[in-house]
Amino acid sequence: MNRMSRPSIWTVLKWVLAVSIAAIALFPIWWMINVVFAVPGEPVSLNPRLFPTSIPAGIEKIRLIFTETDYLRAYGISLLYAVLTIAGVLIIGSLAAFEFALFDFPGRRPLFGVVMLSLMVPTAVTIIPTYLLTSQLGWLNTMQGLVVPGLASAFGLFMLMQFMRAIPSDMIEAARLDGASHFQIYWHVALPLCRNALVTLAILTFMQTWGNYMWPLIVSSRPEMYTVGQVVGLFNSPLSHQTVDTVMTANLLAAIPPLVFFLIFQRKIVAGIAMSGTKG
């Protein structure tokens, strides 16, 4: 009980350290919120903006940015880009993971080997030729140009395989004896069993697609196809003639979807990252 009444120096130090680091990690995000939720035109940092001062002003800024700039369209494009990528990665990846994890067929090992090898090849070497192929297909400035080249995710396949492997072969045999077709086994047995992995992969894919800056930068060069990342980049560029309020509102709105996802799914996200590190 003595410990409770008189904390040791180490305990005090540990709390001070933990709280100050949390402040450094979170302050830029908090500061962005405060700049948006303040009367427009107030100099950005004459005071360090420790609290939001005007909620209605912030809501008005969000309304303005959606009605007076092309941000809403970029938002829609980014959302569609993310949703289609997630759907594609999950379907295509789980189909392949099902086969690679649970069955044997001629060519399985070499195919799987090549796919895993690709995890070690840096994006730097594929991005320019992939762009050239996309351009030859006539897919520049199209949704399929954004989405399709990213669908065969070796990381997704690897992650889903880890879970599919745990499915007991008795279960598959039992389903087969019950007269289930190959596809039915995948759909009714394997998919429901790795629902957790699918959700985790969906969230990680969302974060990655929403945050992807480089691929949209070269594939959607027309303003009508700009993603959130590009608009945010342009608003913040030295040549931008947007006001600080518009720029900060754009920044905050770009941060909201991933932050909300994180607050809802924090356990899954953290577990997914930790898994990719310790098993990978």
Added chain:
Amino acid sequence: MTLRRYLPHYLMIAPFIILFAMFFLYPILSGLYYSFHAWNGVRPPEFIGLTNYQKIIASRDFATAMRNLLTYVAITVPAGILVALGLALLVDNFTGRWANFFRNAYFMPVVLPAFLAATIWRWIYAPNFGLLNMMLGWFGLPSVNFLNDTGTMLYALVAVDVWVSAGFNMVIILAGLKNIPTELYEAARLDGASKGQQIVHITIPMLGPVLFFVVTYGLISAMQVFDKPWLLTGSSFTTYGGRRNALLFPVMDMMGRAFGGVRFGEAAAYGFILTVAIMVLTAAMFALRGWRGRK
């Protein structure tokens, strides 16, 4: 007979394998082909042998980009991992709700898109009215133009980098910490080992494989750094790299040659040069681990 038997399997993997061949295998091969050709995307490619490779290696931008990259990698990887290790050890000292809270707080910057981290920090670094310069003002220090002063630009990038990557690495290290059997610590305590000694003699060695992963992964991604320096310097395909190219990195240089200079063959060759550099470094890391393991 065999085909019929295995057909369902092949049908199921077909979508993945076809897309993989199209958007991964084919680009690598076509990239290799383009790298030996001069090509502006319009006229037919013209075979020029190794000229692209020679031109890149002899160019001044390449030398600058590589020099910047070496300095950057040498600072950002160790700094990021030391901070991440510190954070993990700190969070590991809390339990229950507070452990969760601090872990999530430190992880929050990872969740933000990388482009956003760069744009937010541009405001923090802004001359005169930026948050950082305001804080310098409180101590009577002169304003620093962090993103336009060749002496500070690289460190400004490293700070953003650590702010983002520390949380990511921390989560992986934390998972590694949980796997260390507590009996080891109990035995060490009975032997009278201090907390510091326990970290040096138990935690760090037991974290070996996890730290190896974090360092290798960190090296590979740091060598391809693009979004952050690109946005911190307000780059475009015609002007990039910031003042006196102090934040010019290989991928930026490659993208500039492709989309600013419209020299696709040269850009493809650049990709291969960079990939060889990355693979040599990765192989060196694995060799180092093998050699240390055998010792």
